[in-house]
Amino acid sequence: MLKFVKNHMESITGIEVYPMISLLIFFIFFVALFWWVFTAKKEHIEEVSQIPLDTNNENELPL
Incomplete structure (x- = not known):
């Protein structure tokens, strides 16, 4: 499987720019x-x- 992926990736032109x-x-x-x-x-x-740590926060949601 890895050999297939490696060969397939090498066949794509311009792919070497993506890692950079x-x-x-x-x-x-x-x-x-x-x-x-x-x-x-x-x-x-x-x-x-x-x-x-603020206990007087006005934006707190009620529990």
């Missing part, structure tokens, strides 16, 4: 995430980190 595109998307996403983490305002991070 995937790697590029992966790399760009994590570079952007890394950049956002280091440039985010500390006040925003503090505010967001307290959301799970």
